[in-house]
Amino acid sequence: MTFLNFLISGISLGSIYAIIALGYTMVYGIAKMLNFAHGDVIMVGAYICFYAVSRFNLPPVLAVLAAMLVCTMLGMVIERLAYKPLRQAPSLAVLITAIGVSYFLQNGAQLLWTSSPKVFPNFFKVGDEAGVKLFSGRLNISYVTMVTIAACVIIMLALTWFTGKTRMGKAMRACSEDKGAAQLMGINVNATISMTFAIGSGLAAIAGVLLCSAYPTLVPTTGSMPGIKAFTAAVFGGIGSIPGALLGGLLLGVIEIFAKAYISTQLSDAVVFAVLIVVLLVKPAGLLGKQIREKV
16 A cells, blocks of 8 residues: 555656646747746745735635736746747747746745745645545545646646647647748737747646645745756656646656655655656657657
């Protein structure tokens, strides 16, 4: 049963990584840029939810919706002010700008909310119980874990339907294939990219709430390491692929938990990145990624 406990914990953590990785993989797939400030949007969403509940006494559902709204607007503002002027700029300029936006959000959070840790409330309780116990208590599944896994599955199915069936989703796929051709066909590329940032940032708020519910310490740097690991998950699964983000996130979470359990808590991150290196040596485009040949 210990193995099953670790496996379920790994799937839960991997589900959070997968939701975060969607922001990276969607933006890269359409705009061909890496938004390294995405991890800090997670932190902003968690803070908004925390203060909506603790200071304004909003119900948890409304607090999560408020966090999604703020993060959606924040993502669109970041895209408009920081990334849109760099559409034709070299990738290095975009990367440096993303790092700058990340530090701006972290320092802004320190000024607004101080750097003292906050204890995030557990929204997922039924009475005094925080989970269910099976097999005479040998298998424990928390409600946070169940909600996290369910949220990941629902989000992935909804995004798959959105990109495949809706007009905006088809526009995103067209921009991902060829922005120039999409623009000639009448697609508003700028609006499509802004919508991509909005969706990714709204999902980041959900991921922030789930992350802080499972690991309840909230500080201005909360989103940094999960953001890096989620980017790793996106690369692992094949950046630009929604199923790849799911697969990469789940595998990364499971590997991390088992590395902590059976190898070392200090070396778990090294094991995760070592596995990534091995996978990329075998499949440079990631597990579900596609090799694209550029015409010269």
